[in-house]
Amino acid sequence: MSDIIPNVVVSMPSQIFTLARKFQAASNGRIFIGKIDTDPTLPENQIKVYLENEDGSHIPVPQPLIINQAGFPVYNGQIAKFVTVEGHSMAVYDSYGAQQFYYPNVLKYDPDQFPHRIGEIVKTYPSVSKMKSDSSVALYSSVRTLGYHNEIGRGGAEYLIVSLTDYNGIPDGYGDHLLSNGNVAVLQLGAHAPISKFGALFDGSGDSSPCLQSAINKVASIGKMVVIDGNCKLSSSINVKTGSTINADGAKIKVTAGIENLFNASTSGSGIETVNIIGGEWTEDSPYNAGTVTFCNMQGEYGTGEGAHVYVNRFNFQRVKLYNFNWFLQSDWGRSWNIDGCFFYGRNGLRLQHKNVECNITNSIIFGTTPTDPETRGISIGENLSHAGQGRYPEGIKIHNCTIDNFGRALSVHEVLDLSVTDNWLGASIDRTKHCLVFERDSGNFMSGLHFNHNTYFGGKIEFTSHSSPPTQAFIQMSDEIYLTSQTLVIGRSWHDIVMSDWVFQNTSPNAIVGITGSGDNQRCHFKNLTFKGAHSGLIQLNFTTSYGCEISNTWCDTYVEDPFFTPTPTYIANSMGGKAVEGGKANGGQIISFKRAQSATQGNSIVSFDDIGFRVGSIIEVSISGVFNSSVSSGDLFISDTSGSLVSFEKGTGWDSAYIGLTNSKQRVDARVLFKCIKQDMTTLRIVSSNGDTSASFHSHASIKYL
Incomplete structure (x- = not known):
């Protein structure tokens, strides 16, 4: 069979063999291969079909070909690759003998028009422009360029020359090119799509955004990775597509200020799935504290009912380094996205709006450049939602092993369900009047299932902001935490069901502070195993007469505290002390249930x-x-x-x-x-x-x- 060159793969245009009226494999169906524009079920019209082995050898096989349960053609039960030596017609029948598809000409052109050795380079050009100007290059031949812009530059590639009719569209002029003779040079790629092959400039002299966009458009649907293979400049927004993977490892990318969003992931009626941005050092061309660009904006769509929402799904950021941006990520209706091993230095970090579900932020550093601005956010979750009252709030958010520091609010928590914050550093290192952590209920009034464990808070405030009414639901559990600060932890009005256990409060100032204060209507709040260190004028003060069902136990301070506890309403206090001043709870094995400071009084009062x-x-x-x-x-x-x-x-x-x-x-x-x-x-x-x-x-x- 040395004189046979089988080079036409037997395949359905839809990749797998399916039924005509629904997306379901044509299980146990039959495939017939014949001459172009004939009925391939008739033996006289059938042509030879070959099984291609792994070593490249070929064996003729009988017709019809069999389709397995998954929709793939098989030989002796094994999925196999079948080829022919010419263009052909194809008929696909289901297991009942009903015709599902008929293609009069699968290939649409004769493979004999190709060189006898597929992929043989017939001509080499110094650049793309020289290739485009050559009107003599033969149709269906393979050519090569030494470089994209010139012969000593980068971006050399191989191209297949096809007719404009075969191309079925207009080439964009970055990856594929219209030639002077009206034919099209189609860029041939291996496993990756380097943007140098799409015309990217690596000397900082031009905008490489169209080159990156062209690469994404060409390969996203087939799962190939786009590679930013040099230092470049991007001056316009990039629209990501389902299946996009962008690898910028080792590259430094300058981003022009004022373009609003660098990467847009907007669903526009259909979801976006499986996008990856990997590596790279990305810098907005702005002063470090005056960024204007959002690195990535994920924008899904709100629908009237859970099944009607359109999400951006499975968007992953890995090893990305960002400088001077206004925002790292703004996500509205995102699902199952991940940030891992990233570094951000800019005005604001992450904003999670509406129904962001099952999202993870891990092993990353998010550091602010405007620490005195109270409106900046390290991570903002569920802030100012327009649909929170309908249950459209973030859910299933995980923040683990991150450093978040130097913002007006390092972590700002609003409407959210099921939030896990573990093993993080949350700080206000430079301006210590700002916040490490804020809990603030907005219009939706819903916050439940919040778990904080083994975090360190440094420098700034922790505050539960006051609210006019108690939450619809609230449960916040915070354990094994360290608070290094000169600020009082403030629990505002109308916060219920807060459990704080195994904390260390270290006053970093020589001036005495109150450890924890409550502003009223603080019900069922539990403070267990708390250690206060440094100068304190009080440990826990639950002010006003509207706080009920609270508990203080195993709480002490290593210095003298004149008034450790202030609880105007009955409060369970057990095994607790205020340094050298008070020893309660353990006396006679009893349990203190309420403790108050005695005031001076006139007779009868x-x-x-x-x-x-x-x-x-x-x-x-x-x-x-x-x-x-x-x-x-x-x-x-x-x-x-x-x-x-x-x-x-x-x-x-x-x-x-x-x-x-x-x-x-x-x-x-x-x-x-x-x-x-x-x-x-x-x-x-x-x-x-x-x-x-x-x-x-x-x-x-x-x-x-x-x-x-």
Whole structure:
């Protein structure tokens, strides 16, 4: 068979053999191959078909060819490559014998028009322009250029010469070229598509954007990688397509300021899938702190119902280095995108809008260039959404092992479901009045399933901004965190269900600060195993009388704190201390449930009260008051009682429903503990009143209620 050159592959134009009316493999179907414009099912019209082996040898096979379950032609059950020596007609039948397709001429031109050795170079040109001006080059021949712009430059390539009719379109003049004789030189590529073969300039003298766009257009649909194979300049936006992979490893790319978006991924009615941008050092041609360009803008589309949304799917950034940009990424309706091993130095990092789902940001550095601007963001999640009330908020976001620093807000969290933030550095290193972390509820009022673990916050603030109403849903769990700052962690109004455990708070300033403050309506907030270091005037202060169901346990400070806890409403406090000043919880094995500072009071007024509290019938409660007090009279006293008669005192063993603590008109240290028993289950207010004379309190005077 040495005289046979089989070079026409037997293949359906749709790549696999399918049924005509639906996208389904033509399982167990039959393929007939015949002469052009004839019925190939008739034996007299059939031509020889060969099986091509891996070593390049050929074996004739009988017809019809068999289609397997997946839609591929097989020989003895194995997927095989079948070839002919000429153009042919093809008929495809399903397993029931019904014709699905008929092609009168699959190839549309005679392979005999090719040189006898496919791929043989018949002519070499110094440049593309010389090739285009040659009117003598034969149709269906292969030619070569030594370089794109000149013979000593880069971008030399091989081309196949075809007719304009065969080309079925107009060449763009970057990859494929219209020749002076009206034929078309079609660029032949290997596994990759280097942009040098599309005319890119690597001396900084011209815009290589059209060259990059042409390469993407040519190879995205067939899965080949576009390679930026030199340092170049891009001065216009690039539209990415499904299947695009752009590799810029080792290249330095200058991006002209003012083009708004460098890469556009806009769905325009149909989704974009599987895009990769790999490597490269990309720099906007702007001052480092005045960027105007978004490196990548992913724009899907909102639909009326979950199935109607159009997403940008599986967009991946790997090892990308960005400088001076306004934004790294703005994503609206993105799904399953990933950022890994990237570096960003610019005004803003990432903005996730609306339904970004299952997105990962890992092993990356995002560093701001305008640290004094409060409006800059390292990562913004679900901020100012137009459809949040309809459940169109980010979901399933993961941030792991990243450094995010030097923004107005390093991490700004708004409407979101299922957020995981682990092993990160979140900082405001230069302007420490700005924020490491902000939780802010906008119009959608939804934030749930937030998990923070093993993060370090440095320099700036952590704040839960106040809101007029409680969230629709909220659950935030933060554990094993380190907060190095001179700022107070602020929990604004109407935040519920926050769990903070195993934190270290290190005041980096010599000036005393309050560790955590609550602004009211902070319900079911739990603070467990917290360690405060450095100068503190208070550890946890839950201000106002609208916070309920909160807990403080195993919390301490390594320095003297005069007023460690302030909780106007009953709060469970256990095994906690404020440095050398307070030792509660462990005494007698009890658990402090509420702790308050005692104030000075005139006669008949309370020095402290515990409002809206209740106990189990039969439980024993210890009321403690300690500190330095003095009365305006020599026989002053404090009177302890509750408003509903729920408690009776064991004072003097008589079972009184009240108790007295005597005072004199000189300063004296008081450490009094009075036991009560609950005799009825009712909400009550327990008051300690200056009943005889005015009482002055000083030097860390406080009162507590504790179960025994």
